[in-house]
Amino acid sequence: MERIKINLDLAPSERWKNLKKFKEQINSLYKYYLEDLSDTGIFETYIETYKTNFITSSYRDEIKSIEEFCDFTENQILITNLYYDALKFVFGCTAFCVTNAKERLHARNLDWWTENNILGKYTKIFDFEENGKTVYSLVGWPGFVGALSGVKKGAFSITLNAVLSNESPQFAIPITFLIRDVLEKAKTFSQAVKILSETTIASDCLLMVVGANDNENVVIERTPTTFSIRKPLDNSLIVTNEYLSLTDNKLTQDTLQLTAFGRHIRVKQLLDKETPKATQDYFNILSDSKVKMDITVQQMVLNPKSGEIHLKI
Structure with missing residues (x-):
């Protein structure tokens, strides 16, 4: 099983950049998640408020860094990371x-x-x-x-x-x-x-x-x-x-x-x-x-x- 190192000594915006080589897998996963979540419009409606109040700046920075090398927006990435709470x-x-x-x-x-x-x-x-x-x-x-x-x-x-x-x-x-x-x-x-x-x-x-x-x-x-x-x-x-x-x-x-x-x-x-x-x-x-x-x-x-x-x- 492949193991990936995430360096917590780096700034949150730098930690996940070694995932660029998995871009195709990330896009496939996000596409699947978002299709499943297509009927949960409440997340899209309130995502900005939710992100500000309940997602730390560290996690927001991590998510934003992933946005740089995949085909989805920061808010779409966050929504997919809320998959459990939406479709458990x-x-x-x-x-x-x-x-x-x-x-x-x-x-x-x-x-x-x-x-x-x-x-x-x-x-x-x-x-x-x-x-x-x-x-x-x-x-x-x-x-x-x-x-x-x-x-x-x-x-x-x-x-x-x-x-x-x-x-x-x-x-x-x-x-x-x-x-x-x-x-x-x-x-x-x-x-x-x-x-x-x-x-x-x-x-x-x-x-x-x-x-x-x-x-x-x-x-x-x-x-x-x-x-x-x-x-x-x-x-x-x-x-x-x-x-x-x-x-x-x-x-x-x-x-x-x-x-x-x-x-x-x-x-x-x-x-x-x-x-x-x-x-x-x-x-x-x-x-x-x-x-x-x-x-x-x-x-x-x-x-x-x-x-x-x-x-x-």
């Missing part, structure tokens, strides 16, 4: 964490439908560096500056799953930008959990956060303004696409829930049968026919202690 109902996702005899690993399927599997084909690992050392790493795509899956060596890993509540969306920071903020700035697992729990965000989500130390693994169930923290049961922690703690907020029979319960139960069955010992054991669970979906585009195992990312697409 097309996401699936299954994630789990279990402590084996040696370590605690964080396994995750990213389920996201796209034509011609472009999200799978264009997946990259981005290593964000300061002073020549990797601070954190993301699994993502060229032109996407936020984060859905990432790890900070010796501290924690974070993955995002979609969910739907009965609470209205908020004009607030997009969760994918907040996740990157946390990976960049939070020093500890507890700091990460606090920020991810208490910050008002644009839309609903489920966040699995796994730390490098004992007893550091939770699922944060979020609506834009509320949260609940779910802890492991019988040494395992599983998240798909439904609220198990914030039950007063969940919608019933939504698209995401159609397979969520079945995937959760299947992962629990497999973990109860045998605790995974090696990385491949985790991938075997992620690839089980009742866990992996037809729209799975990434499978990964994150190690928050070592910062390693094992990835299959």
